[in-house]
Amino acid sequence: MSDADYPRVDALVDELIAECPPGKTDDIEFWGAQYDKGLAWAWHPEGFGGLGLERRHQTRVNRRLEEAGASIENRYTNLLGIAMGAGVLDAHATDEQKRRWLRPMFTTEEIWCQLFSEPGAGSDVAGLATRAVRDGDEWVVNGQKVWTTLAHLAKWGMVVTRTDPNAPKHQGLTYFVIDMEAPGVEVRPLYQITGEAEFNEVFFNDVRIPDENRIDAVGAGWRVAVTTLMNERVAIGGSAIPRESGYIGQAVEVWRETGEDDLVLRDRLLELWAEAEAARLTALRANELASAGIPGPEGSTGKLAWANLNKEITAFTVELLGLDGTLYPGGYELRRPERIAQHEPHKAFLRTRANSIEGGTSEIMLNILGERVLGLPGEPRVDKDVPWVEVPRG
Amino acid sequence: MSDADYPRVDALVDELIAECPPGKTDDIEFWGAQYDKGLAWAWHPEGFGGLGLERRHQTRVNRRLEEAGASIENRYTNLLGIAMGAGVLDAHATDEQKRRWLRPMFTTEEIWCQLFSEPGAGSDVAGLATRAVRDGDEWVVNGQKVWTTLAHLAKWGMVVTRTDPNAPKHQGLTYFVIDMEAPGVEVRPLYQITGEAEFNEVFFNDVRIPDENRIDAVGAGWRVAVTTLMNERVAIGGSAIPRESGYIGQAVEVWRETGEDDLVLRDRLLELWAEAEAARLTALRANELASAGIPGPEGSTGKLAWANLNKEITAFTVELLGLDGTLYPGGYELRRPERIAQHEPHKAFLRTRANSIEGGTSEIMLNILGERVLGLPGEPRVDKDVPWVEVPRG
């Protein structure tokens, strides 16, 4: 249905390109105009960067804008905002809140970050301990978050806090948008085993949030958080990449460059190639079936598969390098990384160790596949219906 | 200490050999004399086939008897009796019971079998459902046992029954020695995927056991069963075999016979060879340290390691055979097997699938390693302190 809308959308795109010629127009200005014409998130309501259409229209818009040479860099610069934050606001925020936050989010004038994980709450996000206590029209927040990308650049943070410690863990949570420039917010780089700091630790020390920045009801934080996590796991391992691209492509390159000809290593390379191609074809099939409205289990294995594969492939690539595998080009000076598509093999070997942890550990993904997809029973829960304060932690 | 006893033991052995020259003496007669001299289980008290010494004296006795050409075939013919039953009787039986059963057990005049597993109680042996109800000086037994070796040849069976369904699972069990020739005992061959029946199903239909055949107290069945299982798991994968023997030896043979020279398969063969040798060396080290009184974790990994290895090695050997791997020499006519040291590759591939199930599944072995050896916490138990009848089953 609504292919009828294509002409209308195309017209708006033509209009945008005519009024703000890509290349000749400042990016922020262009994105602003794109938002105003409802071409930012086509499925959003009119007036909030959308046209009330379906998602596929946006895919079409993006393709046409790219063809016209317009920048879609904002989707990367403000990844968490545009890919996840917008969805959360669209689903849970008031019109006033949307009006306040969506446009500068899309133009990248305000960068967003996500504040869920805590040292004590990794897989068990709902076990988080960051407290928010009401004080008149404000909330006072204390606690620590971790694994926060972009926190050092962000204006706004999506934060889940515990507002009722005596309620069962999932019920005592409330979701806020926090001003990362507010007093009491401290952001520290979190260096990882590669020597780089993609992430941050964020400390809240009596940070005050106006109640108007609360998303959805008090105690509804988990519901909002789930919306966010859904978008995240779709983002990871969901899309279909070209054949022999990514780390398997790198492994093949190294194989060819080194002139390696050991049949044993060749068989291993081909084994990994086959696994990677199967994962790729699975994503391809899942996407096609999903867009045809036939969702199936093939959609849920990507994150898990790529976590394993990336780890195995990069470990193998380092082995392919032989003695050179013991080197670490560039060294370990602790620094902020530049955003790059693909690491060189040694750093890739280290970086991919986290693929089976970040965005849901492989153990959790296996539970999800087992319980939600295959319908296997859950384990006995000791933390379900007890007040959060009484749940053993450490 | 007590090496002082060696001369005495040696003297008894010389005496035995002199009185019953091996080869010239009927085996049963010889084993009877061996028992009477206390050379059957040296660690048993005098009068019960032993001399009240340490186990290592028996090792010495066996070696000397073998050298003298005496048969130790009884240890195989009556494996479950001599390796496990005797230990149970020694630890839990009355002198009268020992006097009744030990000698004919050792002489193989009475074969023994073990009746623990049930269709509904595999890993969870203590969940067994076979009922024994007291009736005066007798017990009336009803139920079904499974995976019983030698049941079709046995005179006596070691059986665990539930005598109190309202007690928690471990407390309501009682252990008996049951006459396998008694009315109401039905033994059916249990055919396995190889087409052979090593095992039996045993059905009890109002079988009457005199109370004098009860081992240890009413309700003490679990304690006695544990003694039995201990001996079993030591038996499996405990002993050290020669290098490149067993299925890895077979794989190497097949490699050589087929003249296979694929480097990829060679690397895989060597990988398996290395794993098998490491498992072998581990058993060697464990045995040496154990006999030096230094028990360590290296003693507990054997069963698990060999289960995995036998499965992987035999699957690989069949692959080595290429198209011939699709054959099944001998076919599937359902039959009782003859006892043989090693199956041909195809049958071995099928037979070893059970290695990770029989005598404790690999999942259970991993739990044991994790909890008893590494001290990791157990899972929440839903069946611990509730009456057995209320535990969900199926």
Add this chain to the structure above:
Amino acid sequence: MADPAISVPYAPTEEQDLIRSTARQFLAERIPIEKVRELMLSDEGFEAVLWKEMAELGWTGLVVPEEHGGAGLGWVEMSVLLEEMGRVVTPGPFLASAVMATAVIEELAGDEDKEELLAALASGESIATLAVFEQPRGWEIAAPATRATVSNGGWVLSGMKRAVLDAHLSDLLLVTAGADDGIGVYVVDAKGEDVTVEQESVLDPTRRQATVILDGAVSRSRLVSGDVVAGLTHALRLATAALASEQVGGAQRCMEMAVEYAKTRHQFGRPIGSYQSIKHRCANMLMKVEHARSAAYHAVRVTDDRAELAIAAPLAGALASEAYVWVAGENIQVHGGIGFTWEHDAHLYLKRAKASSLLLGSPRHQRDRLGLALGI
């Protein structure tokens, strides 16, 4: 590396859905697992009447062009049918005749032979099988030791072929042999003189095979149009892709068996599927099955693109073989003792899985072919 253009959609067509539902119903009614077990222990391993019924359903000529009396459908439809057969370890010569022999005839037969042979196979009146392997290892087909020589105007064959699928049920053997003018595929009457068919005792008794000895056997015709080795290779790739679909069907069923059992079987007062060791294994089954499915589906969708099939077929063969063997084995483990018994069906799948993984080339061998196609 450029991506292959896949024109055929993954979403099943109505026709494909119909084939699936018909197949599931027919197999459930006519060859339920009890019947499979009966046939498994019989001498022949199959019954002619079932072949007749499959023919009436149009299965024996599914990929045979309509002008030759077939249904004129494609390999995607074939994969749907084979997936269903794999689910219930359907016995019989379907893979041998309707897939492998048919593909070879399509590739290498001249118009006359096509006319005659395909019609015979499609109608179910004849059963054919491929006799190409001579060595236990390597799955070499290009240089048969079997010789074809001319004798009073016709071709006669001498040699030995192994692992000839369901030869004892077949009327026609398609035999590769070398003649002075090179390798050819020769059509031989399986029941004819100077042909000895020795049924072997096989690991998977639901798919039989024989050693065939040809001692001056007369060939009624030979199929040599085009590049014979290239044609045979392509036909075997089609067979590999088709077999992969059957393997995926079997693996899928093993996963379902394991999951069903894990939900109902209790130990220590809990369904065993609530333990992570079992739950995660089932989840890994799902991933392996879906990956194998993706490879198999891809392969049967690119059969018209010979270069891509050279990649896709061994890819599917390797992944489907490994997935099926692994899932079938783990299904037994999840079932515990009962899964190791003859009376339980789990072993039928393990045996089918292991044998199928060696039929057209072991996974390692398939990866070698993949590497050759990729230039790795």
Add this chain to the structure above:
Amino acid sequence: MADPAISVPYAPTEEQDLIRSTARQFLAERIPIEKVRELMLSDEGFEAVLWKEMAELGWTGLVVPEEHGGAGLGWVEMSVLLEEMGRVVTPGPFLASAVMATAVIEELAGDEDKEELLAALASGESIATLAVFEQPRGWEIAAPATRATVSNGGWVLSGMKRAVLDAHLSDLLLVTAGADDGIGVYVVDAKGEDVTVEQESVLDPTRRQATVILDGAVSRSRLVSGDVVAGLTHALRLATAALASEQVGGAQRCMEMAVEYAKTRHQFGRPIGSYQSIKHRCANMLMKVEHARSAAYHAVRVTDDRAELAIAAPLAGALASEAYVWVAGENIQVHGGIGFTWEHDAHLYLKRAKASSLLLGSPRHQRDRLGLALGI
């Protein structure tokens, strides 16, 4: 196949227990993990004073005969010490000098050179390292491209060596080079003229290495007694066995870290070690570590039996390398996010494990050596 006769018992002697306790105490006091981290980020990666203290403990000459100023102990004692060093990823040139260089001198030096060189190494006054590898792959030592030529009465060397362990800390380089009379090991002053030592940036910053360029560097003597290639090969087997013990120590420590964390870390109200996914992984860690330990212990117990060491060394090398890399990686997984941080120690072990697995031959390469020794 005949079993090797192992005379050396597995039960530790009092002396071995003493070495272990001394090592554990010294390393805890002088090179605790904080110190390792400090050295890891320093230019040199080590401090001379620590070498002096190790020398005083008799470590630098542990396997050097007493008549040459060493402790005159065996490889079993060495393995005990290395296991302890592996536990705490001890940095420095110990493997290079006290193990590898020492073994080569023992094997190939004449009495005079032994006299002088071993005394210097044992006393800690000199540090030596082996410069044998030139190609990134293959770990080939028999045919160096580096040339040794006679120039005014002495030998001068030209060539390039890679992966020379701790060359920047060494006084002496033991360089393999080819001369007209065959391959030899040449002693070169590491700080001398015409020698360039370029420290490389390495994956495992707790064990440094350099590329060494020799441009007419003068050799003070050459070690050529006996069959040089055979001697080198044996020395590298001793090194492989010794390294395996270090790897086992590291793997053991990683397992302990994982188990400790699994006992205390709670998620969903339970210690994560109570979940089978974690518990079973720890159990598998135990099995792999014990298997690797068995292979390593065996190797250092048969050093006098050259034929058996040819089997035992690559066996230990392959198993210890694979076990360590796997356990170190899974230790990070068990720790989750915190295990991926720079501040946590887990990565020090992963880096040591991965680099060590490639130092003397990858597992695949070790298996190849094993196969050659077994005639497979």
